[in-house]
Amino acid sequence: MMPSMLNTRLLSAGVLVSVSALALSACSPKPPKQLPPEPGPPVTNTTPAPAPMVPAGPTPGSQADFLASVGGRDTIHFALDKYDIDQISADILRVQAGWLLKYPAKKATIEGHADERGTRDYNLALGERRANSAKAFLVSLGVDASRLTTVSYGKERPVDPASTEEAWAKNRRAVTVTID
Amino acid sequence: MMMRKFSYGLLAGAALMAAGAIHAQTIAPAPVVTPTAAPPAADNGVLTGTVSDDTAWQSLGIAIPSFATNADVPTAASAGSTAQLGRAIAEVITGDLKNNGLFKPTGPNSLPPIPIIQVLTPDFPTWSTRGAEMLVHGSVSAASNGNLVVGCYLYDVSLRQQLVKATWEMAPGDWRRAAHKCADTVYSRLSGESPFFDSRIAYIAETGPKDHRMKRLAIMDSDGANHRFITTGQAMALTPRFSPDYRKIVYLSYLNGRPRIYVYDVESASQKLVAETGNPTFAPRWSPDGKWILYSMASAGNTNIYRVSANGGISQKLTETPGINVGGSYSPDGSKIVFESDRGGSQQIYVMNADGSNQRRISFFGGRAATPEWSPRGDQIAFTHIAGNLRIAVMGVDGGGMRYLTNSWQDEAPTWAPNGRIIQFFRTEKGTGKTSIWQVDLTGRNERRLPTPVDGSDPSWGPIRQ
Numbered sequence: 001m002m003p004s005m006l007n008t009r010l011l012s013a014g015v016l017v018s019v020s021a022l023a024l025s026a027c028s029p030k031p032p033k034q035l036p037p038e039p040g041p042p043v044t045n046t047t048p049a050p051a052p053m054v055p056a057g058p059t060p061g062s063q064a065d066f067l068a069s070v071g072g073r074d075t076i077h078f079a080l081d082k083y084d085i086d087q088i089s090a091d092i093l094r095v096q097a098g099w100l101l102k103y104p105a106k107k108a109t110i111e112g113h114a115d116e117r118g119t120r121d122y123n124l125a126l127g128e129r130r131a132n133s134a135k136a137f138l139v140s141l142g143v144d145a146s147r148l149t150t151v152s153y154g155k156e157r158p159v160d161p162a163s164t165e166e167a168w169a170k171n172r173r174a175v176t177v178t179i180d
Numbered sequence: 181m182m183m184r185k186f187s188y189g190l191l192a193g194a195a196l197m198a199a200g201a202i203h204a205q206t207i208a209p210a211p212v213v214t215p216t217a218a219p220p221a222a223d224n225g226v227l228t229g230t231v232s233d234d235t236a237w238q239s240l241g242i243a244i245p246s247f248a249t250n251a252d253v254p255t256a257a258s259a260g261s262t263a264q265l266g267r268a269i270a271e272v273i274t275g276d277l278k279n280n281g282l283f284k285p286t287g288p289n290s291l292p293p294i295p296i297i298q299v300l301t302p303d304f305p306t307w308s309t310r311g312a313e314m315l316v317h318g319s320v321s322a323a324s325n326g327n328l329v330v331g332c333y334l335y336d337v338s339l340r341q342q343l344v345k346a347t348w349e350m351a352p353g354d355w356r357r358a359a360h361k362c363a364d365t366v367y368s369r370l371s372g373e374s375p376f377f378d379s380r381i382a383y384i385a386e387t388g389p390k391d392h393r394m395k396r397l398a399i400m401d402s403d404g405a406n407h408r409f410i411t412t413g414q415a416m417a418l419t420p421r422f423s424p425d426y427r428k429i430v431y432l433s434y435l436n437g438r439p440r441i442y443v444y445d446v447e448s449a450s451q452k453l454v455a456e457t458g459n460p461t462f463a464p465r466w467s468p469d470g471k472w473i474l475y476s477m478a479s480a481g482n483t484n485i486y487r488v489s490a491n492g493g494i495s496q497k498l499t500e501t502p503g504i505n506v507g508g509s510y511s512p513d514g515s516k517i518v519f520e521s522d523r524g525g526s527q528q529i530y531v532m533n534a535d536g537s538n539q540r541r542i543s544f545f546g547g548r549a550a551t552p553e554w555s556p557r558g559d560q561i562a563f564t565h566i567a568g569n570l571r572i573a574v575m576g577v578d579g580g581g582m583r584y585l586t587n588s589w590q591d592e593a594p595t596w597a598p599n600g601r602i603i604q605f606f607r608t609e610k611g612t613g614k615t616s617i618w619q620v621d622l623t624g625r626n627e628r629r630l631p632t633p634v635d636g637s638d639p640s641w642g643p644i645r646q
Contacts, residue, residue, distance in 0.1 A: 081526070083481070116613070119550040119564050119592050120419060120638065121463040122520065122527055124432075124439065125476065125483035125504040128460060132481035152439065152460060152478070156416065161390035163610045 061103045066178045070095045076134060078172040080115075083129045085137050093134060096176050097141035104144070108178045110134045112152045113159075115168035120154060127152030134174040239284040240313050240370060242277060243337075244270045246288040247318035247330070248296040255322055257352035262328075265355055266320045267293075269330065272359035273316060275403060276377045277366065279619070280602065281626035286312070299333060304340045312337050316366055328352055332362035334369055344369045356405055357645070364644075374599035377402055378645045381604070382420040382429050383617060385409060386635035390613035395637075397431055397444070402597075402641070404631045410444065419463060422642035423470050423490075430454065430464040430473055441475050443490070455488055455495050463507045466490070467514055467534075474498075474508040474517065485519055487534075498536035509554045509561075510534065511577075518542075518552040518561055518577075529563060529579070542579030549573075551593050556643070557600035560622075564592040564605075572605045572620065585624040593637070598644040604630070606637040 058064030067074060074096070076089035085093065100108065112131030114123035131150035139145045160167035247266035254261050259268035267288045274287030294303075299317045307315050319331040333345040346365050348358050357378055364375030385398040397410040397417040410429070411417050420431035429444045433451075441464040444451040454473055455461055463476040473490050476483050483504045488495040499505035501523040508519040518531050521541075529543040529552045543549040547567030554561055558577070565573040565582075570590045575582040590608040597604065597619075604619045615637040617630040630636070 116608070117570070117590070118566070119527075119570070121476065121506045122504060122522075122550055124418075124460075124462050125478055125506050128478040128483065129481045129504065132478075136481070151437065156393065156395075156418075158391050158613075161613060163613075 061106055063178045063180050066099050069099050074177070075173050075175045077169060078130055080172070081126070083126065083133045085133055090137065093137045094141060097138050097143055100138065100143045100147070106178050107147045107149070108176055109149045109151055111175045111177060112150060113157060113171055113173050113175070114155050115171045116155045116158060116163065117168060118155060123154035124152050127154045130172070130174045134176065239282065241311055242283050242285045242314040242316060242366070243291055243307055243310065243312035244274050244285055244287050244316040245291040246270045246293045247320050248294055248299050249320045250296050251321070253322050255328060255352050256326065257328065257355045259355060262320045262322055265328070266318070269318065269320065269355065269359040269362070272356055272403070273363045273366070276360060276363035279626065279628050280621055281623070282371055299331065302335050304337055307337050314370065316362070318362060323349060326352070328355055328358065330355070330358035330362070332365055334366050356401060360402070373601055375644055376597040376599040376602065379598050380422060380426060380642045380645070381639055382422045382642070383632070383639040384417060384420065384637045385632065386615050386637055393613070397429065399429070400632070407633055419638050421464060421466055421640045423466050424468060424643050425470055426642055426645065430466060432462045432464065443473070455486070465508050465510070467510050468512055469514060476506045496536070498532065499539065507551055509552055511554050512556055512558045518554050520550050520552060527566065529561070531577070543575070544579060545582050553594050553596055555596050555600040556598055560600070562594035562596060562603050564594065572603060574622065585620050585622070586627065591618070593639070595639055595641045597641055604639045604641050606639055
């Protein structure tokens with residue numbers, strides 16, 4: 001499991017380096033099968049990609065604007081049964097905090113999730129714990145705690161429904177969703 | 181809803197449906213002490229069992245022909261006339277008795293009907309040649325007040341002796357309860373165990389794809405009958421528990437997008453929040469007397485267990501450690517609570533006094549241990565053991581004698597039958613995420629799937645109905 005976790009992390013890090021990675025990936029060939037899918041989490045599926053050809057961008061301060069300005073990185077991931085914020089997650093949260101500090105009137109909900117390989121109640125608590133970790137980190141960067149709420153979905157809302165180590169790594173996550 | 185039992189003296193050769201000197205009383209689970217040691221009858225191969233276990237040497241052959249009626253008249257029951265009810269009741273009894281590995285019941289579909297006179301004077305020679313060791317006879321009649329009266333008689337064919345009998349009067353809509361009560365009577369008399377068939381189950385009905393499951397609160401009888409959806413599915417529902425009197429269900433709902441526990445009143449179809457708090461609350465449980473509700477609440481990333489009166493009021497915090505303390509299950513006498521905690525680094529099982537004092541870990545066998553449930557008999561704790569796969573296991577209340585009951589990819593959330601002899605749990609299928617409800621006995625050998633209209637999870641077995 002650790003190797004695949006590592007792959008995910010490395011890819012995430014690579015994506016983070018290039019702000020235009022999301023736009024690039026839209027016209028790139030599909031990545032090899034063993035790699036995780038495109039960096040955008042599923043909640044962004046309906047969001048228009050920040051294609052440079054489109055003259056009118058998303059409304060400033062909107063959820064679409066948030067997604068565009070964080071390069072689709074609205075999600076951080078966690079190791080098995082863990083809730084700590086690692087370096088990759090910290091970098092992602094710093095970008096998110098930048099947007100949140102730019103729009104101080106906006107509120108956000110952080111959704112915490114667990115993979116399916118745990119019992120229901122514990123996973124609800126674990127999802128809450130992960131969401132709270134993300135929240136605490138954002139607060140430490142200056143975001144007012146009263147703007148951030150958390151909600152745990154435990155193992156109820158997998159982003160990848162497969163029963164594989166790769167899917168479980170993707171499902172152990174906290175997603176920041178701004179409230180329009 | 182109301183059922184009355186007319187109790188007679190055991191083995192008394194009373195007249196059929198003796199309506200005279202009877203004292204109606206509420207049914208109480210009378211403990212039966214002596215299982216019948218019937219000598220093995222000649223097996224002519226006429227009776228065929230449907231037991232899943234192949235240890236036939238310990239399975240007792242029981243013949244259950246249609247219950248007879250003194251007059252075939254229409255009733256308001258779903259099963260039809262009294263004669264039709266007689267057959268349906270025998271079928272329900274057969275279904276109840278065939279799934280626990282103790283009995284080899286043969287039902288009315290394979291047996292000739294009996295005349296009403298034989299209910300009290302069975303044709304023992306014929307049943308003996310058919311290979312029946314035990315014989316269940318019964319009668320159905322319509323009372324003048326519109327109720328049904330169902331008699332239930334158990335005979336030892338070899339001894340040519342009546343072992344037990346009972347009669348119930350119930351509203352037509354409760355006819356299946358009479359069948360379950362009769363099955364309970366037979367089961368208790370022959371096994372020496374407490375009854376459990378006349379009980380209900382609350383669970384979560386699941387539909388839809390794995391990443392967008394619709395989860396609805398639903399209830400049903402112990403055999404899956406009388407199924408009813410309670411919630412519409414607009415708000416995700418999880419982890420229901422029937423109150424001991426079956427009047428309420430405590431469960432987790434994502435109503436308005438916030439996971440919190442509610443108490444749903446079955447009769448009025450209304451619900452209310454258990455604890456007014458800004459924090460998420462989950463994993464609700466009743467105390468055995470129905471006076472308390474345990475729940476877990478997350479705050480600043482940590483989760484702790486609280487206790488609140490079922491009538492509301494101030495919550496009392498029972499655990500206070502960093503990490504996740506969750507769930508909880510009372511001992512039958514209400515004095516202790518078994519719960520799970522990762523305070524030591526991984527999910528393990530702990531016991532504390534009901535006031536939160538004297539918390540100590542009891543699981544020390546490797547892997548993770550979760551969702552402990554105290555047996556209604558008090559002597560064992562069922563739980564989910566996690567070591568790669570999730571499996572149902574039991575252990576003593578001191579944590580000793582751990583053993584597995586199931587071996588599948590993902591079995592979790594055990595809940596005890598009212599008599600502590602069968603454990604129900606749910607199974608998740610790898611990949612598809614499809615869920616189903618299963619029962620297994622304490623040997624681990626007799627496992628069966630409980631039929632549900634759609635996928636099912638989070639089963640919770642209520643007590644024997646009074």
